[in-house]
Amino acid sequence: MSQLDLRGLTKRFGAVTALAGADLTVPAGTLTAVLGPSGCGKTTLLRCLAGFERLDDGEILVDGRVVAGPGKHTRPERRHVVTVPQEGALFPHLSVRDNVAFGLTRDERRSGRAEEVLELVGLAGYGDRMPHHLSGGQQQRVAVARALAPRPSVILLDEPFSALDAGLRADLRRDVRAALRADKATGILVTHDQNEALSVADQVAVMRDGRVLQSGPAVEVYRRPVDPWVAAFVGEAVFLPATGPDLRTPLGPVTADEVPDGSRDLTVMVRPEQIVLAPGPGVEATVTGHDFHGHDATVALLLADGTRVTARVPGHAVPVSAGEVVGVRVEGPCRVWRAQLDR
Missing domain, CATH: 3.40.50.300 (P-loop containing nucleotide triphosphate hydrolases)
Structure with a gap:
């Protein structure tokens, strides 16, 4: 060796x-x-x-x-x-x-x-x-x-x-x-x-x-x-603006392992598999389409403020159809940077 x-x-x-x-x-x-x-x-x-x-x-x-x-x-x-x-x-x-x-x-x-x-x-x-x-x-x-x-x-x-x-x-x-x-x-x-x-x-x-x-x-x-x-090169990623120490985003408040000091305008990265479609507390979103890949599927969503995001769900869990309104929330810690989306 x-x-x-x-x-x-x-x-x-x-x-x-x-x-x-x-x-x-x-x-x-x-x-x-x-x-x-x-x-x-x-x-x-x-x-x-x-x-x-x-x-x-x-x-x-x-x-x-x-x-x-x-x-x-x-x-x-x-x-x-x-x-x-x-x-x-x-x-x-x-x-x-x-x-x-x-x-x-x-x-x-x-x-x-x-x-x-x-x-x-x-x-x-x-x-x-x-x-x-x-x-x-x-x-x-x-x-x-x-x-x-x-x-x-x-x-x-x-x-x-x-x-x-x-x-x-x-x-x-x-x-x-x-x-x-x-x-x-x-x-x-x-x-x-x-x-x-x-x-x-x-x-x-x-x-x-x-x-x-x-x-x-x-x-x-x-x-x-x-x-x-x-982030975008190694896998699919959703980038969202966030504000404040509580990380408020169009998908609701999220958590992070680390938040940059001294900045209120932030960029949050969410992986599509972190976006969960579920009833109960969360943000409402309209399904605009989905792509089935067998082992999983990606679901395109439109939030009330006009933000478009993509969720990844297991392949057996795609009961949604275009036009349906669903609840969404983010699970798990996200990656956060000071506002910078010039990729």
Whole structure:
């Protein structure tokens, strides 16, 4: 296991600054998902970590060892960092076992390491098969096994599930996460899929304009985003104006873990699942429509003051119809900032 430290990473391509002082720590034996919109610097970050690009400034340390920094650029093959690309890029003329064992020494091959990692990724007994006999998901499992085989210091996963259908993608990412944990590997997963990042990673790092805006456990980033932009990027969010120490909003008074001092004009973030449709005390709202997603549904609501909000309810609890008047209230603590809705 190796800890990865990124300190002030800067990378420019002509007039374009792809990384603008990115900082991130990945604890040993954990998986960090790097999340951000297209052009935020995710891929450049990965390429700098792998050694495919030279930094203009900053340092990369693997277990305390500087592999990139001022006057220092360790070649990719000497970093003990491996990359799993979007497409598995298996050698078509080699068997599954030989693909996995490609980077191993003779002694490591004799030790049964290839079979060990194939079992970790759920492909025990597949060693004699050829890549073209495997499904897309199985090929990606082989690619992960090949990356794990030499016990690298860090594994970089570049959107490895993006080409797969939704059901297969969910199963594969869960099994890959289990394999990384079983092998005590340190990993970085680059993705644009918020659900993937939140569900699979020990830590989520949100990037924008070449910087890491926030990193931490998924639940912390989701519930306590540093600003409205991060809040809206990692999940659906309802933003409401609030006043006073009692946090009065169009949805009624809400609670918060922390309220900024010395400000009466505030912005409150409410997640749609916190908006409960229920009889009894609450604010009246008119249903303007709903979208059914199977496991849950989103309900569009119009409040009396003209504010529009969206609630998320369980899929089995959608008895409402357009035009119906319902009571709504907010449950659980909300995130609060001084008034700022420029996202």
